[in-house]
Amino acid sequence: MVSLSARTVEWLVYTCLLGLIPVVARLLVWGIASKGVEPLAVSDLVAFGLVLHSANIQQVGRLGDTDKRWSAVHFGISIIFIVIYALLMFTTILPSANLNQASILNVSLFLCIVSFILSFVVYMRMQAEDRGSV
Amino acid sequence: MNADLAYYMERILIIAAPLTGLVGLAVAGWSAIRTRRRYYEEFMDRRRSRRD
Numbered sequence: 001m002v003s004l005s006a007r008t009v010e011w012l013v014y015t016c017l018l019g020l021i022p023v024v025a026r027l028l029v030w031g032i033a034s035k036g037v038e039p040l041a042v043s044d045l046v047a048f049g050l051v052l053h054s055a056n057i058q059q060v061g062r063l064g065d066t067d068k069r070w071s072a073v074h075f076g077i078s079i080i081f082i083v084i085y086a087l088l089m090f091t092t093i094l095p096s097a098n099l100n101q102a103s104i105l106n107v108s109l110f111l112c113i114v115s116f117i118l119s120f121v122v123y124m125r126m127q128a129e130d131r132g133s134v
Numbered sequence: 135m136n137a138d139l140a141y142y143m144e145r146i147l148i149i150a151a152p153l154t155g156l157v158g159l160a161v162a163g164w165s166a167i168r169t170r171r172r173y174y175e176e177f178m179d180r181r182r183s184r185r186d
Binding site for chain 1: 137141146157162164166
């Protein structure tokens with residue numbers, strides 16, 4: 001069984017729950033409202049992804065010179081994800097209705113799940129660094 | 135203009151975003167294996183040195 005350190009619990013509460021506030025708020029409003037509110041929106045998922053990757057960048061920066069290759073790969077992938085999230089955000093700002101909203105929503109959801117896994121892996125590494133062993 | 139921009143952005147996103155997601159999954163797997171291997175080796179080294 002995976003035992004979670006204080007750092008990982010803090011990540012779950014302060015980063016994930018904080019990032020999920022727009023998603024949870026929308027779900028609550030969707031539950032209360034009779035119509036006119038969608039249960040999921042691209043902008044909420046983008047906010048969640050941006051929160052996760054900004055936390056990742058901060059954590060990867062903390063590692064310093066311990067494992068430069070690992071840090072560089074994670075830093076790079078976080079930047080790429082942030083760029084893709086920015087493009088997704090543009091689609092919500094553009095006033096055109098010709099976009100395939102369902103596809104964009106599915107893609108955002110997939111990216112959010114991958115971001116969560118990546119962030120979890122980063123925090124597991126930090127947990128291992130704190131312990132100094134498996 | 136806006137319609138063109140939206141169309142190209144949608145095309146780019148529908149191709150690039152899933153690819154980025156797959157790359158992200160690959161990086162997550164690589165990273166998890168690397169972390170495991172690195173700390174397992176350190177753990178074994180410490181155990182060996184304690185025995186000696």
